[in-house]
Amino acid sequence: MDAVLETHDLSKSYGSRPAVKKLNLSVGQGEIFGFLGPNGAGKTTTIRMALGLIRPSGGTVEVLGQDVARHGDRVLPRVGALVESPALYLYMSGRDNLKAVGDLLGGVPSRRIDEVLELVGLSGRQRDRVKTYSMGMKQRLGLAIALLHDPDLLILDEPANGLDPAGIVEMRDLLRGLAAEGKTVFVSSHVLAEVQQICGRVAIINLGELVKVARVAELLESQGEFVVLVENAEAVLELLQRQDWGRSARMDGGSLICSSPTGRGRDLARFLAGAGHWPDSLAERHQDLEDIFLSLTGGDR
Amino acid sequence: MSADTASVRSVPAEALRSPGPSFLGVVRGELLKLSRQRALWALLAGGTLLLVVTGLALLTTGDLETRYKASHESFFANTFDILGALFNTGSGIVLLLSAARLFGMEYSGGTIRILLARGVGRLQLYLAKLVALAVLGAGLLVGFTAIAGAMIAIAIQSWTGSIGGLTSLPPVSVELLKVILLVALVSVGVTVLLGSTAAILGRSLSFGMAVAMGFFPADNFGTLILFILQRVTHNDAILKVSAYLLGPNLNVLVSLLEPGLKLRPIFASPLVTVSAAHAWTVVGVYSAVFLAGSVLLLVRRDVLE
Ligand SMILES: Nc1ncnc2c1ncn2[C@@H]1O[C@H](COP(=O)(O)OP(=O)(O)OP(=O)(O)O)[C@@H](O)[C@H]1O
Ligand SMILES: [Mg+2]
Numbered sequence: 088m089d090a091v092l093e094t095h096d097l098s099k100s101y102g103s104r105p106a107v108k109k110l111n112l113s114v115g116q117g118e119i120f121g122f123l124g125p126n127g128a129g130k131t132t133t134i135r136m137a138l139g140l141i142r143p144s145g146g147t148v149e150v151l152g153q154d155v156a157r158h159g160d161r162v163l164p165r166v167g168a169l170v171e172s173p174a175l176y177l178y179m180s181g182r183d184n185l186k187a188v189g190d191l192l193g194g195v196p197s198r199r200i201d202e203v204l205e206l207v208g209l210s211g212r213q214r215d216r217v218k219t220y221s222m223g224m225k226q227r228l229g230l231a232i233a234l235l236h237d238p239d240l241l242i243l244d245e246p247a248n249g250l251d252p253a254g255i256v257e258m259r260d261l262l263r264g265l266a267a268e269g270k271t272v273f274v275s276s277h278v279l280a281e282v283q284q285i286c287g288r289v290a291i292i293n294l295g296e297l298v299k300v301a302r303v304a305e306l307l308e309s310q311g312e313f314v315v316l317v318e319n320a321e322a323v324l325e326l327l328q329r330q331d332w333g334r335s336a337r338m339d340g341g342s343l344i345c346s347s348p349t350g351r352g353r354d355l356a357r358f359l360a361g362a363g364h365w366p367d368s369l370a371e372r373h374q375d376l377e378d379i380f381l382s383l384t385g386g387d388r
Numbered sequence: 389m390s391a392d393t394a395s396v397r398s399v400p401a402e403a404l405r406s407p408g409p410s411f412l413g414v415v416r417g418e419l420l421k422l423s424r425q426r427a428l429w430a431l432l433a434g435g436t437l438l439l440v441v442t443g444l445a446l447l448t449t450g451d452l453e454t455r456y457k458a459s460h461e462s463f464f465a466n467t468f469d470i471l472g473a474l475f476n477t478g479s480g481i482v483l484l485l486s487a488a489r490l491f492g493m494e495y496s497g498g499t500i501r502i503l504l505a506r507g508v509g510r511l512q513l514y515l516a517k518l519v520a521l522a523v524l525g526a527g528l529l530v531g532f533t534a535i536a537g538a539m540i541a542i543a544i545q546s547w548t549g550s551i552g553g554l555t556s557l558p559p560v561s562v563e564l565l566k567v568i569l570l571v572a573l574v575s576v577g578v579t580v581l582l583g584s585t586a587a588i589l590g591r592s593l594s595f596g597m598a599v600a601m602g603f604f605p606a607d608n609f610g611t612l613i614l615f616i617l618q619r620v621t622h623n624d625a626i627l628k629v630s631a632y633l634l635g636p637n638l639n640v641l642v643s644l645l646e647p648g649l650k651l652r653p654i655f656a657s658p659l660v661t662v663s664a665a666h667a668w669t670v671v672g673v674y675s676a677v678f679l680a681g682s683v684l685l686l687v688r689r690d691v692l693e
Contacts, residue, residue: 161507168505171498174497174499175497176493187421195403198399202399236405
């Protein structure tokens with residue numbers, strides 16, 4: 088898998104306050120890669136460095152195999168980006184906005200402008216000044232601008248901002264379609280359900296530091312635990328913790344949380360019964376990305 | 389957003405693949421942004437109307453006709469001088485506003501990030517915007533010259549029955565015209581640099597506009613304040629300060645370059661005698677400072693908009 092976006096010990100401080108600390112990431116071609124972190128974690132700062140907007144205080148970002156700080160002019164034309172809320176020329180029409188951005192790389196055929204407008208569902212309002220657009224329409228135009236040059240890498244910072252549910256579904260399908268074509272999508276988001284549905288891998292950062300990089304599927308399945316209601320929970324806990332497979336057993340709010348010898352509930356039940364502890368109930372504990380995210384970043388529910 | 393069209397690209401991928409940013413493309417984009425500014429068109433329409441109305445009012449008073457008939461040379465010297473000052477002021481307002489707006493809006497709207505994130509170089513963007521503004525400046529000069537020339541032609545035609553007086557200008561007047569055009573071009577250049585520097589410095593539309601529009605009134609008015617201060621303190625050194633203000637040196641350039649015509653600048657001039665070389669140096673130093681300051685600020689600062 089060729090790395091399309093790679094950071095090496097990437098760091099940035101604003102004055103003396105570090106915003107990103109020694110970040111190492113590698114995103115391969117065709118991936119939809121989620122970039123998660125609480126407010127102020129350093130997502131936008133990282134994205135700005137990847138786009139050559141701000142200079143790293145240390146380390147490098149490579150995009151499409153080139154150091155952005157030195158050869159941005161070579162690779163950034165192949166990148167489409169949407170950073171924070173979309174920046175647009177409010178006094179111009181949606182179409183003229185696309186034309187102005189198209190001109191940067193020598194102009195795009197008018198058919199391509201029709202096409203991206205169609206793609207984001209703005210064809211009907213393309214002649215209106217952007218000033219008159221709703222927030223979601225501006226977000227759509229921002230996405231159209233990012234897509235205009237048919238980029239190999241799409242870097243999207245909170246792209247779902249302001250989109251209605253239908254818009255979110257459309258965007259999800261759009262990103263999947265692009266990835267299927269071999270394009271790479273790097274997307275930061277707060278909407279974890281969204282990320283869970285479309286991203287293959289995610290990186291979670293907190294306070295500028297990388298906390299975890301993993302496949303979403305792995306993150307979700309590695310937590311195959313059970314919630315057990317049983318008498319003498321303390322004694323059972325001690326018993327479980329003595330087992331090789333049970334070391335992670337713990338009490339959480341009055342219920343016992345533990346894994347099973349095989350991963351299956353029936354084998355956990357059999358073990359407990361065999362030891363004379365018949366459980367009152369035993370339920371698989373489902374965690375979604377949100378739980379994992381909160382436990383990794385120290386947030387409270 | 390329709391997913392089914394996501395993978396449909398009617399335009400061949402190669403047509404969208406550019407080896408890199410295109411300078412001419414960036415300039416074209418800047419011209420598009422300028423041309424879509426309604427305020428600019430309104431200003432141009434208003435300026436044209438003002439020029440035509442005042443021009444006609446002046447030319448139809450008998451005074452100018454008598455002057456023309458008495459001496460072509462003195463008529464043209466006066467007329468060209470006034471028109472030159474008028475152009476510098478009018479184009480100055482238009483260009484300062486346009487330059488401050490063209491640069492300032494990228495910061496205020498955050499759009500600078502879409503430009504730079506495409507790989508457009510900071511220096512490249514700066515130069516492209518200057519070129520677009522220079523095109524506007526040249527357009528203003530051509531338009532102004534055409535309108536003013538037509539009005540003078542009509543007046544001379546009505547006074548003498550032919551426009552021969554305008555087509556065969558006295559050599560002195562031709563010489564003056566060249567100097568006025570040169571100074572007009574220099575003034576266009578300095579104004580554009582000033583307006584853009586103000587916007588870049590403040591990274592904002594409103595700051596850029598305010599500083600750009602305040603600069604020339606401030607240094608013209610500053611001359612008056614220096615004059616009053618000198619009267620109060622009797623310290624002649626105060627007057628020397630006025631020799632280093634941009635506006636007064638620009639105002640005095642034409643009369644310094646054509647000393648024989650004994651023209652008196654319409655707007656504030658330095659309170660001490662300065663030479664043409666001095667005025668050129670001051671204008672040159674200001675331009676260089678604006679240019680270097682803008683480039684340095686643009687290239688060195690992170691884009692946090
Ligand atoms: N222009 C700036 N000047 C000073 N500090 C900044 C600036 N921009 C960001 N920071 C700091 O850098 C850190 C990371 O901010 P960043 O915007 O990258 O976070 P984020 O992950 O994008 O957050 P959010 O989810 O709220 O968008 C924060 O502590 C923030 O205060
Ligand atoms: Mg952010």
